Amino acid sequence: MKFGVVVFPGSNCDHDVYHVVKHVLNESVIYLWHKDHDLQGVDAVVLPGGFSYGDYLRSGAIARFSPLMTEIIDFAHQGGLVLGICNGFQVLTESGLLPGALIPNLSTKFVCKTVNVRVENVATPFTGEYETGACIRLPIAHGEGRYFAGRETLEDLESNQQVVFRYVNPSGKISDDANPNGSLKNIAGIINKAGNVLGMMPHPERASESILGSDEGAGLFRSMVNRMVTV
Amino acid sequence: MIKALITVHYKQGILDPQGKAVQHALKSLQITGVHDVRIGRHIVLTFPDLSRNEAEDQTKKACEKILSNPVIEDFEYDLVENDS
8 A cells, every 4th residue: 555645844844754654664665845736646644743834824824725635625626535644634634634623722832741632433445453442541632622613513523433533531421621722522533524524633653653652643654554455 | 107006815714924924024013903914916007008007907907817826825906097
């Protein structure tokens, strides 16, 4: 399987994703420069974390108009797998590939810590390796990660099982204490209705090797590979 | 020359934590009578060569396409004539 990791000016988790795909999963991976107009035949696109365009205007607002986004939006509409992590999630909401928006944390502070995340939906190409309700520990590092959407959108997300990850306490329960940024419904990650575009604030690529303290994020990338193999 | 003075701010109903923090600061400075503080973004577009109608058209497009996010924000603008 061939992954493409998009590089925007200001991306800073692109190398982490590249490393995990190449050296942990032993799969093929290339960088995709945001100014190009060619996805080079990749099977999946990853929009990595970072601060594309310095987060000017709003996080992801300017990256969303990068030339390569035209191809990525087409790719997504044709059912191609697209994963947005952190800033990548912000780019996906700005581009309209995912509903809602990510606004500054309720605390007004940048939050960098490891959180408990519950896997809410395992029937996606990104979570097949997990068990429903599994609690995994993943790092977050963001200033603008508070998921917001209007009431109708939220109801839609819930009734279509589009909430894939939620912030929970160590015993796996949803609570305000466990919500690091004020996200509505403790939402940490959502998928589009078609089930091929996932956005999440936590960083699975930073938790994919036990030497880094946790390898519980690797399952997400393995799920994508398994999905491609079985399709 | 036409200048578009644009303000982008959160929609009513979205909690603005920066505004809340500033409101508390105002209180501690004994600046009284402030019921609510909302913080937004001020953007100025300069159109040296466009007519007022053309400038308004471009300003509206800019606000809708990129300067504001309709999920969370509203925008307002004023067009002013400016010789400098």
